[in-house]
């Protein structure tokens with residue numbers, strides 16, 4: 001059996017691997033990737049296929065673009081691969097290796113195995129790669145992406161060699177282009193190198209400061225219980241009656257205090273209840289990464305049965321993988337029908353033990369305080385099964401249950417200690433706040449010095465108010481606590497600043513709805529003063545939901561960088577009427593994330609702004625400028641009209657693209673390309689740094705120095 005591989009065959013035929021793979025697929029020959037072996041029989045079939053057709057051969061000029069950064073004037077089929085990964089993942093469909101499902105699992109599996117084996121040795125090998133011999137390393141590491149030349153350096157190879165390899169994989173890349181994970185792995189595979197993507201550790205992530213516990217240090221801790229269920233089924237009454245029965249029995253003389261959670265004792269064992277019933281609080285904490293609940297009590301009124309929120313609560317508890325105990329409440333009521341409740345719950349996979357399932361059902365009357373002991377007993381039973389453990393002898397960490405600003409005491413937060421023991425005087429970072437635990441009060445209003453695992457305590461001493469669901473960690477070193485706390489605070493401020501998303505038409509309505517936007521600030525630029533005025537007065541007349549259009553700046557001429565800076569500073573949208581942004585403005589708009597809208601018809605501007613304010617903006621398509629060409633010379637041909645001898649300065653021009661003729665930053669005409677030629681030939685597209693001849697449909701007033709802007713309408717993916 002012959003051992004020809006796809007890429008070898010491709011090389012022999014002077015074709016790219018992609019072309020060969022595509023052809024094999026066309027011929028219904030199974031193929032995974034460029035490394036797949038092909039039989040003699042297949043070689044024969046391919047030979048026939050390629051010798052018959054000439055289309056593919058035309059595309060194959062593998063040697064040429066390697067030396068230069070810009071690729072040759074390719075056909076549109078080939079040019080698809082020119083930029084394999086402008087944005088990570090966004091072009092994945094276009095990457096050749098993604099066409100072959102069979103390839104990945106095996107390749108990845110091997111990598112993973114290697115990864116494990118080589119774990120921790122990555123950097124060593126990297127250093128090794130600096131050795132004078134320049135051997136190929138065993139493995140390489142990277143964080144996010146690598147450019148072609150960075151990859152070449154890591155592999156100790158010439159950049160040109162990597163570019164060539166990429167080409168044989170059907171990927172056209174320049175040396176400074178970022179490669180995505182798949183491409184990096186493919187190239188490394190070629191050299192038998194393992195590529196490991198390492199995740200950058202966030203130094204101020206609180207998880208990094210939690211103590212790692214050894215199994216032998218862990219001892220049993222109380223369960224943390226949340227009560228959930230439908231409105232009026234008796235959650236609050238149940239919480240109150242548990243507390244009243246148990247607290248008065250145990251801690252005599254305590255004045256119960258609402259701190260968001262309380263602890264009761266039964267048979268010498270403690271149970272902690274979160275006293276914000278309902279799944280909203282439960283889920284909002286969970287959405288912030290806090291998993292506090294160990295057991296969920298699902299309250300169902302015996303006279304009402306399973307209701308919508310009962311089902312929601314079940315789903316939330318299931319999603320959190322928290323065991324559920326069903327409390328069938330209101331058993332004292334006349335219409336109480338516990339069997340119906342059980343029956344209805346079986347539909348949600350909560351099957352009573354009596355019926356062969358494993359869900360515990362407790363019948364009770366919260367109001368009459370009947371069945372409370374049974375419920376507690378069951379909670380203790382489930383806790384035992386769950387083997388809930390923690391180490392009371394380490395620095396505390398846990399979650400904020402609730403927090404507020406108190407006039408007299410400053411920031412007050414209820415913390416649930418999940419591991420370790422919290423002490424008065426501890427240096428602590430809580431979410432993005434920090435401080436020293438000044439005083440601790442338990443759920444009975446008593447001052448305490450220490451709080452062990454599963455204990456809720458209210459603390460003071462933080463510099464700011466944290467948020468419910470925030471994590472907290474105690475530091476042995478106060479200085480470190482302050483540093484981490486300050487860094488987290490700083491990061492939050494920065495995130496807020498960048499997060500304070502600039503207004504964009506796409507999410508304007510959302511912001512209006514949330515009350516974040518009351519005025520829409522606009523910067524208007526137009527070709528002539530008359531248009532500026534007409535546009536401004538029409539825009540001011542838009543009246544939607546009491547939101548005011550506020551024109552903060554107008555001007556005549558191209559959109560300049562200063563317009564963008566102004567818009568950025570005042571959170572404005574820029575409208576260009578018959579004008580374009582110049583290059584600096586374009587760059588500024590990108591970095592400042594300023595929404596720039598370009599129009600040629602006044603009513604379209606009004607329509608768009610109005611639609612955005614009403615939340616009716618059509619989100620499906622947006623215009624994407626694909627390239628620009630500069631007119632260098634004009635040829636007047638009597639039968640044809642004006643041919644613009646042009647040079648593509650940016651991107652590419654395609655014959656089916658829309659085109660605008662721009663003179664001094666002002667749009668003169670918008671229409672379609674009529675003919676696009678290279679020398680005498682009609683072509684489908686012309687790439688950057690190439691000359692071409694262009695005629696525009698129904699438009700001949702072209703002058704030297706004019707700019708053609710080519711654009712296509714592109715569907716935008718929403719997340």
Ligand SMILES: Nc1nc2c(ncn2[C@@H]2O[C@H](COP(=O)(O)OP(=O)(O)OP(=O)(O)O)[C@@H](O)[C@H]2O)c(=O)[nH]1
Pocket residue numbers: 229230231232233234235236237238277329330331332333364365366367368
């Ligand atoms: N007869 C009887 N009524 C009860 C029982 N438990 C609660 N109730 C009554 O049912 C009503 C609702 O009880 P809550 O405890 O407020 O119910 P909830 O589930 O907390 O309600 P929301 O807070 O609105 O979600 C009140 O009028 C209670 O007095 C019980 O065991 N028997």
